[in-house]
Amino acid sequence: MRDPIEKLTDALRRAGIRVTRQRAAILEVLATAQDHPDAPELHSRANAIAPGISLSTVYRTLSTLETQGVIQRHQFEGASARFEPAETDHHDHMIDVDTGKVIEFCNERIERLQAEIAAELGYEIVHHRMELYVRKTGQG
Amino acid sequence: MRDPIEKLTDALRRAGIRVTRQRAAILEVLATAQDHPDAPELHSRANAIAPGISLSTVYRTLSTLETQGVIQRHQFEGASARFEPAETDHHDHMIDVDTGKVIEFCNERIERLQAEIAAELGYEIVHHRMELYVRKTGQG
DNA sequence: ATATTTCTTGCGAATGAGTCGCAACTGAGT
């Protein structure tokens, strides 16, 4: 129960979701990824661990994991969906438009301001999305 | 030249872009829309003005207008792209998750903070996207 | 262990938003 992946699989089992060979592989890839891979990339990485996983299964598993709150899906501009484990603290994203690299950041003041803006209009925030499309200073 | 639509069509002509019956209709729909319609909706509204416009043309025109900086495209979560004229001041969006209604807002302090965050990491913002998915306080 | 039950998988077909090729058409300058 020390292994973070085992912690996840236990959580799934408790939710009545079977931990198959395929799901274990996908979970492992997600848990160890240092980036924000998309479905085809996850498919190829998972197959390196456990050959014979179909792309449909990757998509299905990703949806399941998202519903379970285990991972987060991000739909950045002009690209297919990218995923990351949800265990981490809340953060937003900065996307380098030249390289596609994703940088995470979090700013408590912005979060507070967002909540204030919504509250002023009688709303509460269900969730939000903030993405900064950026370029290294002094390029292009 | 008082009419805002005429102003737009003149700008297009100057850019070497022909103002066709189809484009005029689409522009008129966009300029007078009080909401953020998607392509099929624009298609149906434009056809009410000038019958016989194809959906392909709507899509093509929207891309052209976006490239010209005349309109803005927004890709909100789980929905097809929605459009609005770009003449207005910069603003962000709040989406009521229950009704789909889009509310515009702008907060100078958030904008400044975003620029600061990017600058700290050696980036400049090309553009950004901030969407608050909200619900009326005390519902659901 | 074995059988049972129900969830999962792989496959390929289907979807849905948006794009493209192409022949026919049409603004707008001459």
Added chain:
DNA sequence: ACTCAGTTGCGACTCATTCGCAAGAAATAT
């Protein structure tokens, strides 16, 4: 009016993602 490059409508196509279904495999009961 004439010309010609920019546009259009149509249907075919793409791409990411989802679905139907029969075969396969976790968890559970026996």
